[in-house]
Amino acid sequence: MTYVKSVVLVLLTLFLIYTEVRTNTLLSSIDYLEFLPFLYFIFYVSIFFFSRLSVLVVLLSGFYFDLFFSDNFLGYTSIKLLSICMLIHFINSKFSRGILVEFMLFYLCALFYKFEVIVLSIDSSIFFLLIICLPNYLLFNLLTSTLRRDVFSTKI
Amino acid sequence: MINNNSPGRRVYIFFIFGILLSAIVFTIDIFSERNLSKYLNDNFDILLPQPDIDGKVSSFSSLEVFKTKSNLINENIRLKNEVIELRKLQVENEKLRDQNYSYNAITKSIDTAFYNIIETSIIFKNPSEEYIISGGEDLNLKVKDLIIDENSFVVGVVSAVRKNQSIISSIQNPTFTIEGLDKYGNEYLITSDSENLIINSINVVAENTDIKYIYTDISYGHPGQFPIVDLSTTPVSFANDKISAQVPIYFKVNYFSNIYLVKIK
Numbered sequence: 001m002t003y004v005k006s007v008v009l010v011l012l013t014l015f016l017i018y019t020e021v022r023t024n025t026l027l028s029s030i031d032y033l034e035f036l037p038f039l040y041f042i043f044y045v046s047i048f049f050f051s052r053l054s055v056l057v058v059l060l061s062g063f064y065f066d067l068f069f070s071d072n073f074l075g076y077t078s079i080k081l082l083s084i085c086m087l088i089h090f091i092n093s094k095f096s097r098g099i100l101v102e103f104m105l106f107y108l109c110a111l112f113y114k115f116e117v118i119v120l121s122i123d124s125s126i127f128f129l130l131i132i133c134l135p136n137y138l139l140f141n142l143l144t145s146t147l148r149r150d151v152f153s154t155k156i
Numbered sequence: 157m158i159n160n161n162s163p164g165r166r167v168y169i170f171f172i173f174g175i176l177l178s179a180i181v182f183t184i185d186i187f188s189e190r191n192l193s194k195y196l197n198d199n200f201d202i203l204l205p206q207p208d209i210d211g212k213v214s215s216f217s218s219l220e221v222f223k224t225k226s227n228l229i230n231e232n233i234r235l236k237n238e239v240i241e242l243r244k245l246q247v248e249n250e251k252l253r254d255q256n257y258s259y260n261a262i263t264k265s266i267d268t269a270f271y272n273i274i275e276t277s278i279i280f281k282n283p284s285e286e287y288i289i290s291g292g293e294d295l296n297l298k299v300k301d302l303i304i305d306e307n308s309f310v311v312g313v314v315s316a317v318r319k320n321q322s323i324i325s326s327i328q329n330p331t332f333t334i335e336g337l338d339k340y341g342n343e344y345l346i347t348s349d350s351e352n353l354i355i356n357s358i359n360v361v362a363e364n365t366d367i368k369y370i371y372t373d374i375s376y377g378h379p380g381q382f383p384i385v386d387l388s389t390t391p392v393s394f395a396n397d398k399i400s401a402q403v404p405i406y407f408k409v410n411y412f413s414n415i416y417l418v419k420i421k
Contacts, residue, residue: 029408039244074185086168121350
């Protein structure tokens with residue numbers, strides 16, 4: 001059962017990457033709009049689901065991304081994503097929880113996630129990314145609050 | 157007291173193992189000159205559903221009408237179907253008309269006796285702002301092949317080729333660089349900062365700022381001479397034995413852009 005769960009989780013994550021890339025291709029004519037569901041997943045793993053299983057999922061997702069959507073050497077994105085998860089989890093464990101801290105962490109996560117673009121034009125990209133992050137963070141918050149709600153114990 | 161065997165710390169160790177494993181794969185891929193990634197890409201392409209570019213207009217099957225219904229309802233359904241078919245034809249007609257205009261424009265500016273112009277399309281855009289286009293080894297594409305717009309201006313260069321898709325570096329990409337020549341034989345390096353194309357000479361033969369176009373050239377590995385920038389309305393400066401200029405980027409590559417690949421016949 002554990003293996004089935006792992007395989008399903010890996011396949012769902014690959015689908016998430018595909019969805020992100022495909023959606024952003026359709027949105028490519030709009031500069032200030034990007035939908036980043038895979039970033040939500042990475043952030044979710046860093047904050048709420050930092051476990052052994054997530055190592056395998058993130059590792060395979062990175063391989064998938066390198067194989068089909070980038071010019072990078074195989075393994076580059078896995079190293080990047082695993083490092084992001086570790087760093088964000090570490091910072092999160094050192095700070096008290098709050099919406100502002102969480103947003104800053106989300107923004108930091110996005111900065112690392114897109115650092116290839118940021119490095120080349122730091123001044124403009126940081127501002128663009130902040131605008132892109134705002135609706136994405138709201139969506140992430142909405143999704144996590146929905147996912148984490150215990151529907152069985154809620155009184156009607 | 158700090159517990160060194162806490163589960164949280166053990167997860168960090170698993171993450172470090174994951175990074176080491178990725179680093180090993182990364183090293184193998186570097187030393188095998190991408191043979192590992194190429195092999196996996198060719199054999200696991202089942203994991204990458206290709207979007208149906210030509211099938212944007214969905215096909216409507218004929219509706220089976222129940223014979224027991226009254227004639228009026230039948231007629232109504234038949235008319236509705238006809239309207240749907242006509243709308244479908246109208247969309248297709250508009251698409252073909254646009255395609256025809258762009259083909260006409262491009263064949264006017266390019267000598268089709270020497271070049272094959274292949275229409276391509278953006279299929280993916282990755283988070284690193286790179287675009288993936290349809291066509292790869294199946295079209296005999298090579299790195300440094302050119303992507304042009306309807307006016308035959310260069311809007312991108314192929315940077316990596318896969319089995320049936322290629323990654324391009326577009327003029328909006330901050331990593332975009334291309335070498336070019338002007339009519340006097342001066343050589344230039346053109347780079348991008350996403351908003352502008354920055355032109356700097358690398359070898360000046362004639363000190364003249366009356367340059368109209370900067371072209372690609374076969375000597376730089378490109379298929380032929382295609383204009384990269386038009387400097388006729390842009391101020392060109394000459395200082396310290398260097399010619400430089402800056403041109404704003406007007407053409408934005410996106411999913412809806414009409415772009416073409418150039419191949420020598």
